[in-house]
Structure formats: C-alpha cells, structure tokens
Amino acid sequence: xxxxxxxxxxxxxxxxxxxxxxxxxxxxxxxxxxxxxxxxxxxxxxxxxxxxxxxxxxxxxxxxxxxxxxxxxxxxxxxxxxxxxxxxxxxxxxxxxxxxxxxxxxxxxxxxxxxxxxxxxxxxxxxxxxxxxxxxxxxxxxxxxxxxxxxxxxxxxxxxxxxxxxxxxxxxxxxxxxxxxxxxxxxxxxxxxxxxxxxxxxxxxxxxxxxxxxxxxxxxxxxxxxxxxxxxxxxxxxxxxxxxxxxxxxxxxxxxxxxxxxxxxxxxxxxxxxxxxxxxxxxxxxxxxxxxxxxxxxxxxxxxxxxxxxxxxxxxxxxxxxxx
Amino acid sequence: xxxxxxxxxxxxxxxxxxxxxxxxxxxxxxxxxxxxxxxxxxxxxxxxxxxxxxxxxxxxxxxxxxxxxxxxxxxxxxxxxxxxxxxxxxxxxxxxxxxxxxxxxxxxxxxxxxxxxxxxxxxxxxxxxxxxxxxxxxxxxxxxxxxxxxxxxxxxxxxxxxxxxxxxxxxxxxxxxxxxxxxxxxxxxxxxxxxxxxxxxxxxxxxxxxxxxxxxxxxxxxxxxxxxxxxxxxxxxxxxxxxxxxxxxxxxxxxxxxxxxxxxxxxxxxxxxxxxxxxx
Ligand SMILES: [Zn+2]
Numbered sequence: 001x002x003x004x005x006x007x008x009x010x011x012x013x014x015x016x017x018x019x020x021x022x023x024x025x026x027x028x029x030x031x032x033x034x035x036x037x038x039x040x041x042x043x044x045x046x047x048x049x050x051x052x053x054x055x056x057x058x059x060x061x062x063x064x065x066x067x068x069x070x071x072x073x074x075x076x077x078x079x080x081x082x083x084x085x086x087x088x089x090x091x092x093x094x095x096x097x098x099x100x101x102x103x104x105x106x107x108x109x110x111x112x113x114x115x116x117x118x119x120x121x122x123x124x125x126x127x128x129x130x131x132x133x134x135x136x137x138x139x140x141x142x143x144x145x146x147x148x149x150x151x152x153x154x155x156x157x158x159x160x161x162x163x164x165x166x167x168x169x170x171x172x173x174x175x176x177x178x179x180x181x182x183x184x185x186x187x188x189x190x191x192x193x194x195x196x197x198x199x200x201x202x203x204x205x206x207x208x209x210x211x212x213x214x215x216x217x218x219x220x221x222x223x224x225x226x227x228x229x230x231x232x233x234x235x236x237x238x239x240x241x242x243x244x245x246x247x248x249x250x251x252x253x254x255x256x257x258x259x260x261x262x263x264x265x266x267x268x269x270x271x272x273x274x275x276x277x278x279x280x281x282x283x284x285x286x287x288x289x290x291x292x293x294x295x296x297x298x299x300x301x302x303x304x305x306x307x308x309x310x311x312x313x314x315x316x317x318x319x320x321x322x323x324x
Numbered sequence: 325x326x327x328x329x330x331x332x333x334x335x336x337x338x339x340x341x342x343x344x345x346x347x348x349x350x351x352x353x354x355x356x357x358x359x360x361x362x363x364x365x366x367x368x369x370x371x372x373x374x375x376x377x378x379x380x381x382x383x384x385x386x387x388x389x390x391x392x393x394x395x396x397x398x399x400x401x402x403x404x405x406x407x408x409x410x411x412x413x414x415x416x417x418x419x420x421x422x423x424x425x426x427x428x429x430x431x432x433x434x435x436x437x438x439x440x441x442x443x444x445x446x447x448x449x450x451x452x453x454x455x456x457x458x459x460x461x462x463x464x465x466x467x468x469x470x471x472x473x474x475x476x477x478x479x480x481x482x483x484x485x486x487x488x489x490x491x492x493x494x495x496x497x498x499x500x501x502x503x504x505x506x507x508x509x510x511x512x513x514x515x516x517x518x519x520x521x522x523x524x525x526x527x528x529x530x531x532x533x534x535x536x537x538x539x540x541x542x543x544x545x546x547x548x549x550x551x552x553x554x555x556x557x558x559x560x561x562x563x564x565x566x567x568x569x570x571x572x573x574x575x576x577x578x579x580x581x582x583x584x585x586x587x588x589x590x591x592x593x594x595x596x597x598x599x600x601x602x603x604x
Contacts, residue, residue: 142391143403143412147456158330159337162346253338262456263412264404264473265593273337276456284416307398314392 005132006083006101006108009322014110014134016101019083021050023099023110026324033085035112036096037062037177050078052087054095054209058177061205074123090114091125092279093178094206100128109293110134113302115278116285117146120185121178121211127292132299134322135290138280139259140304146259146282152275153186159255159273160191160232169252171233171241173272176202178279179257180234181213188214192231195219196240225250290317325421325428327354328363329458332472335367344474359425366429366471373432374468375443378406378535381463384444385410388452401593405535407467411459414451421454421462432466489569490589491516491601495562496524498544500554508541509556512588514564516579517602522560523579525603526568526586540564540591563595564588579603 007016013025021031024041032046037058042051044063051059053071060067072078074097077086082104087097092113099110109130116125160170174180176198184193184203193216195203203213217223219233225246233241238254241247253273259282260266261274281289286308290298298319300308305321312319331351335344348367352360365371376384386396391413403409421428428450435443447466451459461471493514501510509530515522532540540562548556569585576582581603592599 141399141402142389142395143399143409145412145416145456148418151455155330155333155337158334158347158350162334162338162343162350165346166340166342168340168343251340253340253343255337263402264408265402267336268590268592268594282416304398307395311392311395 006103006106007110007132007134009324014324016080016083018103019080019085019101021080021083021085024112031080033087033099034059035090035099035110036093038093038113038175041112050085052095052097054206054211055097056095057209058095058202058205061201062177074126088126088128089123091116091119091122093119094121094181094209094211096122096178098126098128100130106131108132108134109295111136111289113138113280114289115281116289117149119182119279121181121206121213125289127289130293130295132297133290133293133295134299134301135286135308136280136302137286137300137305137308138303139278139282140286140300140308142283144259144262144278144282145284146262146278147276149186149277152257152277153190156187156232156255156257156275157190159253163253164229167229167250169228169233169247169250170255171235171252172255172257172275173235173237174199174257176236179277180236181206182277182279183234183257184214184216187232188216192217192227194223194227194231194233196233196235196237198236198240199234219244221245228252325423325425325458325462326455327351328366328425328471329421329455329461331363332367332461333457335472335474339475344476355425362425362429366465367474368476369470371429372468373429373436373465375432375435375466376440376447378410378467380440380444381407381447381467382410384448385413385451388448389413389415400539404593406538407463407469407535408460411451411463412456414459417453417455419453419455421450421458423450428462429465489571490565490567491525492592492595492599493525493564493566494522494560494597494600495540495544495558495564496522496560497527498541498548498556498558499527500556502554507537509544512540512544512564514566515560517600518579518604522600523603524577525579525581526566526583528566528586528588531588532591536591539593560600561597563592563597563599565590565592 012027014023022029023033028045030047034042034051048068050070056069056071077084084102086100090096090098090112101108107130109128163170180199195216196219200218255273257275257277259278262276267274299322301322301324309319309321334347400409464471495512496515497513498509499511501507513524513527515524544558547559550557567589568583574582
C-alpha cells in the first residue's frame with residue numbers, strides 16, 4: 001500500500017501513524033479501533049479499545065470486564081492527533097462498523113466485515129464517499145448471489161417440518177454472535193427456538209444494551225425429547241448437543257447457515273443441510289458498495305482479494321491486494 | 325417449477341430415507357398425481373433429457389454475463405461442475421419460474437430436435453427469470469443429470485451398497501488412457517497415509533462423469549511431478565472418496581493390503597490432505 005497513505009499495514013495490523021491507532025490489530029497495541037466483536041477482529045491484549053457502544057458491551061462480555069474502552073455512536077467524530085475517526089454502520093452484525101479516517105482533506109474508509117441485506121440486529125450498511133476504500137472480499141466471486149431471507153426461512157421451515165414428522169430433531173449450527181440473533185429474529189415467530197448456552201449468553205449481553213431479542217429456551221440436560229423434536233435448535237457447535245440425554249435418544253440433524261453452502265462443493269464439504277445465509281456481501285453487493293464509495297483507489301482484503309483486484313483493474317480501476 | 329426446485333433442494337438437505345419420503349409425500353400432496361409422477365421420474369433418473377451440453381450452457385450464459393474467462397475459470401474451482409457454475413454466474417434475478425413442471429418439461433422435450441441456436445436461446449430465456457435453485461435444477465435437467473443430488477431411498481440400491489466400505493484417499497498416480505479418446509487418464513492409483521508417507525492402495529478406473537473427469541484430469545496433469553511412460557506421478561492433494569467391498573493382506577504392496585471391488589465415489593475438492601485416511 002502507498003506509504004504516504006493514511007493507513008499502512010504493519011505486523012500488528014492496519015496502522016494510522018498520523019493518528020497513532022490500529023484498526024482490528026492482530027497483536028497488542030496501545031490504541032485499537034475495533035470494527036466489530038467477532039474474535040477474528042476484536043482480540044484481547046490491547047491497552048485501549050474504541051468501538052461502537054454496542055460493540056464495546058460485547059467486548060466487555062467476550063474479552064474482559066477490566067479492559068479500557070471508549071464507546072462512540074455512529075457518525076460521532078473522535079480526534080486522534082489531527083486525524084478524525086468516525087464509525088458508520090456496516091450491516092454485518094450488532095454494533096458492526098466501517099471506520100472512516102480523515103486527515104488533511106483525504107478520506108479513507110475501512111469496511112470491516114459488511115453486508116447489505118437486512119438484519120434485524122444490525123443498522124443498515126451506510127455507503128460513504130472516500131478516496132481509498134479498504135473492503136473485504138470473503139465472497140468475491142460472481143457465483144455468490146444471496147437468496148432473500150424469506151426464501152431461506154421457508155427452506156429451514158420445510159426441512160424442520162419434515163424432520164419433526166419423522167421424529168428427528170433439527171439443529172442449525174451458527175456463530176453465537178451475529179448469525180444466531182439474525183436467525184432468532186427471522187424464525188422466532190414461526191417455530192419455538194432452543195439455543196445453546198453460548199448463544200443465550202450472547203443474547204443476554206445484547207439485551208443488556210437495551211435491544212430486545214426474542215425469548216428462547218436454553219439447551220440443557222433436562223430438555224425433553226418432545227421439545228427437541230418440535231422446536232428448532234440453534235447451536236454454536238455439534239458439541240452443544242453431544243452430551244444431552246434427549247439428543248442421544250432421538251436423531252439430530254445438523255444444518256449450516258452459511259454463504260459457503262451456495263455451491264455444490266461447499267454443500268458437500270459441510271455434510272449436512274445447508275442454507276445459504278451470509279453476513280458478508282455477495283458479488284453484486286460488493287461491487288455496488290465499491291462504486292458507491294466513488295473511491296479512486298480500492299484495497300481488497302480477506303477472501304478472493306486477488307480475483308477482485310484483477311477484475312477491478314480490468315474495469316480500469318486502481319486496486320491492490322492487502323494481505324492482512 | 326418453483327415447488328419442484330424446492331423439493332430437489334430439500335432432498336439434498338437430508339440423508340435420512342424416511343425424511344426424504346416425508347418431503348416427497350408433502351410435495352405429492354400439494355400437486356396433481358400426474359405432476360408428482362413426472363417429478364419422481366426426473367428425480368429417480370428414469371426420465372432423462374439432454375438439451376444442451378455443459379459447455380453449451382456455459383457459452384449461452386457468457387453471452388449475457390460477460391465475465392473474463394480467467395474469472396469464470398476461477399469461479400469454477402469453487403462452483404463445482406461447469407453446468408452448475410454457469411447457472412450461478414447468471415446475474416441475480418428476484419423472480420421465479422412461472423411455468424408448471426409439466427409445461428417446462430414439455431417445452432424442453434419439444435426443443436430436443438431444434439438447432440443449437442434456438443435451444444440455447446430458449447434455455448437462456450428460461451434461466452434468466454429463474455431463482456438460483458430453479459436455475460441449478462433446470463441446468464441439471466437440460467444437461468442430462470438428475471435434478472437432485474440426493475441418494476434416493478430405494479430398497480435395491482441400499483442392498484447393493486450395504487456391503488461396501490468407504491475411504492478418503494489422495495491420488496498418487498494417473499495412468500494415461502491407451503488411445504486418444506474422451507479421457508486423458510483411464511485409471512488413478514489412490515493412496516492413504518502410513519506414518520509420514522502416502523502408500524498406494526488401489527488402481528481404480530476413472531469413472532468420474534465427463535465434467536468432473538475434465539477437472540480432475542486437469543488437476544492431475546497440473547500436479548504431475550514426473551512421468552514413467554504412461555504412469556504419471558502426481559503430487560498428493562487431489563482428494564477422492566472411494567468405496568470397496570473388502571480388504572485382504574498382500575505382500576506385494578507397500579501398504580501391505582489390497583482392496584477388492586474398489587471404485588471411485590466422489591472427488592472431494594474442498595477436502596484437505598488432513599482428511600485422508602490412514603492405515604496405521
Ligand atoms: Zn465478522
């Protein structure tokens with residue numbers, strides 16, 4: 001990346017020398033700006049964390065009560081030396097943010113993880129004009145097009161109904177933070193939900209921020225076969241179900257809600273039911289986001305970065321890969 | 325067509341025969357008995373249409389989704405077969421196919437004797453207004469595949485396969501086909517881990533279907549380390565699931581065992597060497 005730029009990649013992560021802070025650093029630093037609470041972006045060991053207030057709550061819950069934090073609202077400007085830093089919705093999960101960095105008339109935006117589909121718990125992605133846009137590309141190939149939530153919900157319910165009729169329990173394996181709440185929001189009024197203790201803890205933490213998450217039962221040893229079969233289980237892993245007496249006496253079918261299940265090799269790899277649901281942008285939304293930034297230079301990270309960069313260059317845009 | 329595509333997708337989401345039957349019954353009770361019978365003949369493979377070859381689908385798609393060839397090739401490494409990748413490469417559509425399964429199939433049947441251009445045009449027009457799953461199912465049908473990848477709960481199929489065992493292996497050698505035909509390699513020697521090394525287990529006929537075969541053969545050529553006449557030594561990493569009926573001891577093999585009745589089940593593009601079985 002151009003060394004004269006506002007942000008450079010160091011062995012600790014994306015660094016703004018002028019403002020003396022890192023974005024989603026990978027090792028201990030003095031000052032970290034965190035895009036969202038997923039563990040591959042928010043790591044322990046930073047002297048100070050700055051994030052959206054919903055993210056801060058999750059960090060205190062996930063990392064430690066004793067970390068030093070600063071909560072900000074979307075759009076609020078924080079000065080770091082002569083650099084103005086502000087966060088805007090990324091639509092990826094609750095509290096997820098793009099980081100806007102401005103100094104000397106130059107604007108850089110770091111997307112973090114983001115999506116443009118609606119999510120009951122994430123403020124909608126907010127396109128920002130900038131000179132340089134640093135975007136993720138987890139699903140940056142033209143074969144990835146997400147179906148609507150309605151389609152996905154209908155498919156999950158058909159699968160669940162067929163399993164129930166045959167006395168088989170249905171469990172969807174999801175991240176406890178983000179995807180779990182999105183599914184709860186979509187499914188709670190269709191089917192009784194039972195969640196693993198990890199997802200329950202995340203729900204409680206989100207409720208403590210004043211955001212309502214539908215009530216669900218908690219997966220425990222005392223759960224009956226009847227509840228297992230009739231309801232839909234959201235679990236963060238197969239382990240959540242292994243030791244339950246009721247789960248051992250009825251069959252449990254495990255499903256995955258992930259963008260990877262959009263293709264046949266992806267479905268085969270996951271060996272289980274696959275529902276195409278992602279918290280990352282698909283091909284069309286990625287390019288829509290890039291063009292809406294009107295950025296002169298695009299920096300692409302995570303995923304199919306070299307493919308996206310080559311494609312953008314062939315379209316006459318200035319682009320480069322950043323291997324974070 | 326929408327309900328049928330949903331059924332095909334649903335069937336792939338379970339491996340339980342009773343759940344599959346339940347899904348088929350639910351579908352059957354929502355359509356006429358003629359539609360249900362037609363659906364079953366497609367699903368069990370007894371009705372098979374071949375309207376376009378996979379590469380003809382690909383070039384039809386390319387005419388409306390102009391993407392650079394390298395990006396299409398790259399997409400294919402993640403998208404699976406050529407036909408299916410092509411279906412996924414079409415621009416997003418928010419509509420559904422409005423034709424019934426019967427009218428779709430009778431339209432397809434009437435196309436069988438038209439020339440390539442009109443077949444491509446009609447198919448492309450159909451695909452463009454379909455949802456993603458309808459596209460996948462329709463593409464499979466027109467290229468002569470079964471519309472769903474599920475293993476149907478059929479008694480005789482289960483009985484025939486009951487004595488088989490499965491194993492995950494990596495390709496060690498690719499054997500050149502004796503004459504120039506469709507195939508580059510007629511056999512693959514697959515192996516498993518023994519300690520730190522990979523040892524050959526069986527030389528198995530290349531029975532991949534045309535599409536998968538093209539990909540796997542391409543990979544084998546790319547990964548060829550050295551050639552010993554028609555035998556090409558391939559670097560490990562092409563992961564293949566095999567089935568066999570029995571294992572017997574053998575003093576003539578490095579592995580010390582020999583597989584009987586070995587056959588190829590599937591190429592596992594997203595498996596890594598870590599998944600390969602070991603005989604320790
Ligand atoms: Zn994330």
